[in-house]
Amino acid sequence: MSGNIAAARTLVIKVGSSLVTNDGRGLDVEAIARWASQIAGLHRLGKRSMLVSSGAIAEGMQRLGWSRRPHAMNQLQAAAAVGQMGLVQCYETCFREHGLPTAQVLLTHADMADRRRYLNARSTLRTLLDMGAIPVINENDTVVTDEIKFGDNDTLGALVTNLVEADALIILTDQAGLYDADPRRHPEAKLIEHANADDPRLEAFAGGIGTALGKGGMITKVLAAKRAARSGAHTVIASGREHDVLLRLAQGERLGTLLSARTVPLAARKQWLADHLTVSGRLRLDAGATKALVRDGKSLLPIGVVDVSGDFERGEVVACTDPDGREVARGLVNYAAAETRRIIRRPSSDIEGILGYVEEPELIHRDNLVLL
Numbered sequence: 001m002s003g004n005i006a007a008a009r010t011l012v013i014k015v016g017s018s019l020v021t022n023d024g025r026g027l028d029v030e031a032i033a034r035w036a037s038q039i040a041g042l043h044r045l046g047k048r049s050m051l052v053s054s055g056a057i058a059e060g061m062q063r064l065g066w067s068r069r070p071h072a073m074n075q076l077q078a079a080a081a082v083g084q085m086g087l088v089q090c091y092e093t094c095f096r097e098h099g100l101p102t103a104q105v106l107l108t109h110a111d112m113a114d115r116r117r118y119l120n121a122r123s124t125l126r127t128l129l130d131m132g133a134i135p136v137i138n139e140n141d142t143v144v145t146d147e148i149k150f151g152d153n154d155t156l157g158a159l160v161t162n163l164v165e166a167d168a169l170i171i172l173t174d175q176a177g178l179y180d181a182d183p184r185r186h187p188e189a190k191l192i193e194h195a196n197a198d199d200p201r202l203e204a205f206a207g208g209i210g211t212a213l214g215k216g217g218m219i220t221k222v223l224a225a226k227r228a229a230r231s232g233a234h235t236v237i238a239s240g241r242e243h244d245v246l247l248r249l250a251q252g253e254r255l256g257t258l259l260s261a262r263t264v265p266l267a268a269r270k271q272w273l274a275d276h277l278t279v280s281g282r283l284r285l286d287a288g289a290t291k292a293l294v295r296d297g298k299s300l301l302p303i304g305v306v307d308v309s310g311d312f313e314r315g316e317v318v319a320c321t322d323p324d325g326r327e328v329a330r331g332l333v334n335y336a337a338a339e340t341r342r343i344i345r346r347p348s349s350d351i352e353g354i355l356g357y358v359e360e361p362e363l364i365h366r367d368n369l370v371l372l
Contacts, residue, residue: 005236010049015051016153020032021062033094035051038244042250048129051091059086076141077141152220154171155227162227174241175218177192179192192257193257197229197235218237230263232261235261238257273332279330280312282327283307289304289305293328303345305344312333312337317331320364
């Protein structure tokens, strides 16, 4: 099973808050130094690594003397700004011991949602990897709001994995891996060593919340693995406290939980569409249009849309839902919301008569549409 990781050349490694900050007692410099040493070992093996690191807010809380994570956005942003200084300084110092340059990369959802900024971020990260640098990536918590947050660094790790088309995502946590029940409440729970990332049972196994420091939990890791699998990347969830965990995984040892990708990787443009965490509107389809998209690989025509919600412009990303409200696809819409409302349930031949012009006969062309 671990052969998938041993063969991986480009890795995204995500480290959780409890590991980086020694369960909230300030930065765990010794632990960070150990990961730097392991990543240096991966570098010598010819592997390229990116680090998605939590810990800025937790470190900021410690520096500011706060015992509880605040709820107010401005306080969270201030804590992130304070903590980011110490976090990056620590990584830079530890990697310098091994002669490896580091680069700080702060991302927001807006960077990923805008096609041009998305491509710029991909180019920058790939260039850093080609130069032998270690990108240290975090969400730009000092400027984001709840509406535009990634939500957690597990999700960010998956998005970065897809962004650079990495081979594997390694999520280091304070648990040994994914269990079939919460091991903190069920001592008989069994570790799941290997499963397919799209196995629907995993979400039920992973139900639950994270720690007081982190915002995620095992469910976000399972969903991150499912997202990373869309670009063909495998995911390992393993304990960051396991001795030499990264090097042992790279050498093929079975550790933690491997969630394998078995789907055909999406084309880069469609991956970008799938990775939008927010959409500008929703189109509810009838059964015929749903079948045309999902089974037949067709474009979406106005006649198959029964309802429109949201206020979107031409070229924005909208979700397509089946008659029961389940999202089945998303894509770049050819008409703004007001125009779309006027042409739904009508054949494409009527568009020009209704609007006075016709941009495209399709509401969403299949080349700009991705199935979920």
